[in-house]
Amino acid sequence: MPPEFADPKLQLALALALGALGLYLLLPKPKRRSVAAGTFLLIAGLAVLGAFVAESFGNPVGQLVPDILFWLFSAGAVGFGTMLVTQRNPARGAISFAFVILSSCGLFLLLAAPFLMAATIIIYAGAIIVTFLFVLMLSHVKGPSNENDRAREPLLGSLAGMAFVGLILFVLLGAKPAEAATTSDDSETEFALPATLLTKADRSALREVHTSLGEALSGDDAKASHEKAQTAHDKLAEVIGGDGVTGKRKPVLERLAPLIGDPKRPTTHDPRLLAFTAQTLQLQKANDGVEDRYLLAAPGKADRAALQKLKDEVAVYSGNGQLPARNVSNLGLLLYSEHLLAVEMAGTLLLVATIGAVAIAGRRKGVPA
Amino acid sequence: MISLWHFLIVGAVLFGLGLVGFLTRRNMITLFLCAELMLQGVVLNFLAFGRMHGSLNGQVFGLFIITVAACEAGLALALFLMLYRRGRSLDSGLWQTIREQGVPPAIDTEPLPIETEEPHPVLPVTGMKPGVAPREREVTRA
Numbered sequence: 001m002p003p004e005f006a007d008p009k010l011q012l013a014l015a016l017a018l019g020a021l022g023l024y025l026l027l028p029k030p031k032r033r034s035v036a037a038g039t040f041l042l043i044a045g046l047a048v049l050g051a052f053v054a055e056s057f058g059n060p061v062g063q064l065v066p067d068i069l070f071w072l073f074s075a076g077a078v079g080f081g082t083m084l085v086t087q088r089n090p091a092r093g094a095i096s097f098a099f100v101i102l103s104s105c106g107l108f109l110l111l112a113a114p115f116l117m118a119a120t121i122i123i124y125a126g127a128i129i130v131t132f133l134f135v136l137m138l139s140h141v142k143g144p145s146n147e148n149d150r151a152r153e154p155l156l157g158s159l160a161g162m163a164f165v166g167l168i169l170f171v172l173l174g175a176k177p178a179e180a181a182t183t184s185d186d187s188e189t190e191f192a193l194p195a196t197l198l199t200k201a202d203r204s205a206l207r208e209v210h211t212s213l214g215e216a217l218s219g220d221d222a223k224a225s226h227e228k229a230q231t232a233h234d235k236l237a238e239v240i241g242g243d244g245v246t247g248k249r250k251p252v253l254e255r256l257a258p259l260i261g262d263p264k265r266p267t268t269h270d271p272r273l274l275a276f277t278a279q280t281l282q283l284q285k286a287n288d289g290v291e292d293r294y295l296l297a298a299p300g301k302a303d304r305a306a307l308q309k310l311k312d313e314v315a316v317y318s319g320n321g322q323l324p325a326r327n328v329s330n331l332g333l334l335l336y337s338e339h340l341l342a343v344e345m346a347g348t349l350l351l352v353a354t355i356g357a358v359a360i361a362g363r364r365k366g367v368p369a
Numbered sequence: 370m371i372s373l374w375h376f377l378i379v380g381a382v383l384f385g386l387g388l389v390g391f392l393t394r395r396n397m398i399t400l401f402l403c404a405e406l407m408l409q410g411v412v413l414n415f416l417a418f419g420r421m422h423g424s425l426n427g428q429v430f431g432l433f434i435i436t437v438a439a440c441e442a443g444l445a446l447a448l449f450l451m452l453y454r455r456g457r458s459l460d461s462g463l464w465q466t467i468r469e470q471g472v473p474p475a476i477d478t479e480p481l482p483i484e485t486e487e488p489h490p491v492l493p494v495t496g497m498k499p500g501v502a503p504r505e506r507e508v509t510r511a
Contacts, residue, residue, distance in 0.1 A: 027393055030479040049382070057374045074379040081383055081406055085390035090398050090459075097402045104383070104409050108431075111376065111416040116431045120412075123435055128405070128442045132398055135446055139453045144481040147396040147460035152475065154393050161389030168381040176374055316425065327425060334425050335432070342429075346436040353440035361447035 011052040012169055016162045018045030023158035026086035027151040042082060046075070056173055070110055076103035088148050094132045098125045115328045202239055202252065206314055209236045213311040217304065229307055230295055236287050236314065240280055252280055274337060282333075283317050286310045376417035384410035397452070397459045401445050408438050 022041030025034045050071070080103060083096040101124045108117040141148065151157070198206070209232045216228035241251025260277055261267035290310045293303040316330050335343055383406055390403030412431045419427020449459065456463045465474055 023389055030481055053375060053378055057372065057378070070375060074375075077379060077409075078382050078386065081386040084399070084402055084406060085386055085394070087399075090396050093399050093402060097405065100383075100406060100409065104413060107376065107379065107413060108416060111413075111420045113416050113419075113428050113431065116412075116416065116428050116435075119432065119435060123439055124405070128439070131442065131446055132402070135449055136398060138450070139459050141458070143484045143486070145458070145460070146462060146477065146481070147458060149481055150395055150462075150477060151393040152395055152462070157393035158389050160392060161385045164388055165381055165385035168385075169378060172374060172377055172381070327428075331425050331428055335429055339429050342433060346433055349440050350436065353443050357443040357447040360444070361450045 006055070008052055008056040008173060009170070011048055011055070012166060012173070015045045015048040015052055016166045018042070018048060019165075020158045020162040023082070023086065023161070024155050026082075027154040027158065028086070028088045028149050029151050029154055030149060038086070046078065050075075052169075057176060066110060069106065073103045073106035073110070076100075077107065090148065091133060091136050094129050094136065098129045101125045101129075112327060114326075115331055198252070205235060205239045206317065208232075209239070210311060210314045213307060213314065217307055217311065226295070229290065232310075233287060233290055233295060236283070236310075240284055240287070253284070256280065278333065278337060279317055283310075283313050286313045373417050373421045376413055376420075380410040380413035380417070382410075383407070383413065395461050397449050397461050400461060401442070401449075405438060405442075408434055 018041050022038045022045055025032070025038030025041065027033070077100050080096045080099040084093045084100060087093040087096060101120060105117040105120050108114075108120065212228045212232040212235075216225040216232065219225040219228065237251075239251060241253035256273075256277055260273055266274060266277065286306070286309055289306045293306040297303060312326060316327065387403045387406030387408075387410065390406065391400055394400055394403065412434050415427040415430045415434070417427075419425060419430075452464070453459060462475060462477075468474070
């Protein structure tokens with residue numbers, strides 16, 4: 001590849017120009033619509049964009065399956081999204097939107113959000129698309145029509161959209177760290193949620209616990225795994241506190257005690273504190289579970305599932321590292337403790353929207369049906 | 370390894386596509402689907418950042434976005450039905466009478482292509498004309 005073409009900014013500009021031109025040619029209008037040329041330009045633009053992403057942000061080697069899935073799903077989402085935008089027939093547009101949803105649900109799974117994936121498929125692909133198809137059937141038009149065969153300022157519109165994408169990608173290009181391709185867990189940053197009371201020392205200790213739990217799980221040697229798990233268990237007990245633990249630092253539960261009183265009967269009403277306490281107690285329970293079912297179990301009966309559970313809990317608790325895939329119960333905990341008010345408000349919003357929709361769509365006297 | 374940036378790029382491209390569709394298309398239903406496309410891009414960003422920080426709050430936000438989108442869909446469909454009853458069309462250009470003062474109206478200059486619809490196939494007339502069966506005729510004569 002010649003050096004001037006390998007410049008990422010030039011690649012980005014080329015991809016966006018191809019995309020804008022292709023979208024302009026593909027958007028429905030009475031004259032100058034060329035499906036073949038537009039499709040060709042868009043595919044070329046996507047290829048250049050893919051090359052840009054792979055070169056500037058790292059083309060992953062090593063984890064083959066997630067990478068293939070990522071490229072597949074993102075190409076599906078973008079491709080079907082383009083079809084939705086440029087399709088003349090709105091019914092076909094709705095179908096391609098359903099495919100966009102399916103593709104982006106694949107991306108949700110890659111981002112460790114199984115509950116959101118299921119909810120999105122049920123709500124979007126199941127409910128919204130079907131309702132839209134009903135409305136489309138009610139308002140079916142025959143032959144060419146203003147709404148389907150004309151676009152409002154197609155050239156300016158596609159240029160504006162692509163300029164927007166270019167702006168974001170340019171900022172991303174400038175903002176990426178030197179090793180963007182390899183650093184997915186940013187370990188030194190302080191993020192407030194969900195564990196607000198953890199200090200930096202706590203976090204690093206938790207990270208060590210997480211690492212040694214992972215080593216204990218992946219090791220073949222039963223004795224070494226046992227030792228690793230024992231170290232992790234002791235260290236975790238030191239961080240969060242428990243019966244008969246004497247550490248150098250004050251454990252988390254001790255620090256919590258003056259804020260909330262007795263964990264069983266808290267004196268505070270701060271939902272974040274309560275949620276944090278609940279999460280800490282849950283982690284402590286998982287740690288005890290590891291002691292009972294793994295560390296003290298007979299050699300043949302050691303329960304690795306308890307160890308795995310503890311590892312997931314530690315990851316969520318510390319707010320660092322990779323999110324475990326099985327996080328639905330933690331999502332529920334967060335939703336109904338920290339965000340309880342927001343959940344109630346969302347429910348109210350749904351109710352109000354239902355009433356409003358019925359009021360708007362109902363037939364009244366004086367309006368021609 | 371797929372990093373945060375890859376997902377941010379996909380989200381941005383989805384948002385941009387939805388923006389193009391929202392700016393240019395005239396069918397109100399397509400407009401709405403394009404708005405949903407933009408929301409998908411936003412949800413993707415939330416999830417990617419949540420994954421990066423190992424925090425579940427991004428997913429919580431995603432759930433709320435879906436809730437709002439569902440409300441929006443219900444209200445938008447009701448509005449579309451009402452507008453369709455008044456204007457007999459889903460064209461958003463039909464409602465440009467409520468535009469801002471001093472803005473010239475958008476007038477479509479190029480005529481729409483006339484679709485030459487192929488006529489439905491017609492079968493040639495063959496065979497006997499269906500009528501009353503002969504025996505029934507005899508019965509009625511008697």
